Amino acid sequence: MVEKGSEWVVMATGRSPTNIAVIKYWGKRDENLILPINDSISLTLDPLHLSATTTAAVSPSFTRDRMWLNGKEISLSGERYQKCLREIRRRANEVSDAEKGIVIKKEDWERLHVHISSYNNFPTAAGLASSAAGFACLVFTLAKLMNLKDDLGQISSIARQGSGSACRSLYGGFVKWAMGNNTDGSDSLAIQLAEETHWTDLVIIIAVVSSKQKETSSTSGMRESVQTSALIKHRAETVVPARTLKMEEAITNRDFASFAKLTCADSNQFHAVCLDTSPPIFYMNDTSHRIINLVEKWNISEGTPQVAYTFDAGPNAVLVSPNRKTAALLLQRLLFHFPPNKDINLTSFVVGDKTILQDAG
Numbered sequence: 001m002v003e004k005g006s007e008w009v010v011m012a013t014g015r016s017p018t019n020i021a022v023i024k025y026w027g028k029r030d031e032n033l034i035l036p037i038n039d040s041i042s043l044t045l046d047p048l049h050l051s052a053t054t055t056a057a058v059s060p061s062f063t064r065d066r067m068w069l070n071g072k073e074i075s076l077s078g079e080r081y082q083k084c085l086r087e088i089r090r091r092a093n094e095v096s097d098a099e100k101g102i103v104i105k106k107e108d109w110e111r112l113h114v115h116i117s118s119y120n121n122f123p124t125a126a127g128l129a130s131s132a133a134g135f136a137c138l139v140f141t142l143a144k145l146m147n148l149k150d151d152l153g154q155i156s157s158i159a160r161q162g163s164g165s166a167c168r169s170l171y172g173g174f175v176k177w178a179m180g181n182n183t184d185g186s187d188s189l190a191i192q193l194a195e196e197t198h199w200t201d202l203v204i205i206i207a208v209v210s211s212k213q214k215e216t217s218s219t220s221g222m223r224e225s226v227q228t229s230a231l232i233k234h235r236a237e238t239v240v241p242a243r244t245l246k247m248e249e250a251i252t253n254r255d256f257a258s259f260a261k262l263t264c265a266d267s268n269q270f271h272a273v274c275l276d277t278s279p280p281i282f283y284m285n286d287t288s289h290r291i292i293n294l295v296e297k298w299n300i301s302e303g304t305p306q307v308a309y310t311f312d313a314g315p316n317a318v319l320v321s322p323n324r325k326t327a328a329l330l331l332q333r334l335l336f337h338f339p340p341n342k343d344i345n346l347t348s349f350v351v352g353d354k355t356i357l358q359d360a361g
């Protein structure tokens with residue numbers, strides 16, 4: 001390694017939006033490699049209100065790997081962090097900065113340490129997929145810092161080992177996580193179905209019903225479902241493969257009616273699997289159920305879907321409307337039934353761009 005002094009620091013900063021699954025990932029066939037039992041499809045959100053921003057730095061003066069999340073130091077000793085770090089170091093390449101007179105050789109990455117600082121602009125573990133944006137950003141930023149030559153798909157398969165749903169946040173727009181067939185997980189990665197510019201009319205409204213940390217994490221919830229639910233097998237083997245094809249078609253054709261029907265049906269089946277788990281897992285609450293009722297009644301009265309709803313591992317509703325006009329009507333209805341700051345808080349989004357390099361120094 002050529003260096004002017006030992007005081008130098010090389011940094012990279014990335015930003016990852018979160019993503020919302022419209023065909024849910026629920027259940028692993030390999031816990032260690034995080035390989036799912038079915039394909040899933042998601043929308044990447046614009047990063048305005050729900051994203052992670054991560055800066056990774058390397059310096060010979062660092063004596064160990066360290067990470068801070070929202071300003072507080074966290075341990076990197078967990079297996080998921082370690083796997084991501086190992087895999088990125090293994091694929092690292094030479095980095096040179098002529099201005100600073102620094103050359104970091106491929107083999108230097110094994111002994112150099114990194115400091116990582118990450119910020120989420122939304123409540124962690126509030127059922128709003130914070131781990132998705134977090135791991136996507138961590139892996140992407142370290143990959144930039146260490147000059148990985150791999151394409152985004154390959155980078156997504158590293159992020160998958162941090163948290164499954166994270167792999168979908170590497171791409172913008174409409175993204176599929178292909179479950180893959182290989183036992184080593186090499187083909188279990190994200191694929192972009194359509195860019196964010198493909199369907200720009202969609203407006204996504206998130207109704208935060210509770211920002212409390214969920215009682216059952218996705219990781220343990222899906223493990224219990226795989227162990228005890230009979231419905232999950234039927235869902236993964238029969239329902240999702242057909243539904244995924246239909247969803248891809250609906251997205252390609254910007255067919256909102258089909259998109260909405262499939263999205264609601266998949267959310268409901270995911271929560272049915274949670275109920276079919278022993279002991280049952282309740283992610284939704286009364287307010288979530290009232291939101292479903294409101295949307296279902298509206299859709300039935302119009303004869304065609306006006307709005308789609310989907311709920312992850314928590315009570316918060318993600319509502320997708322086909323255009324701004326319907327989004328405005330939806331907001332009106334939500335505010336009428338749920339007065340502001342009482343039961344829910346509302347934020348709106350559009351389909352957003354991929355994980356980006358924000359700045360490098």
Ligand code: DP6
Pocket residue numbers: 020021023024025026034040129131132162163164165166218219220312313
């Ligand atoms: C309900 O990706 O958080 O949001 O892979 O164990 O980290 P791990 O789980 P995670 O699960 C997300 C589950 C979901 C559905 C989805 O995003 O597809």
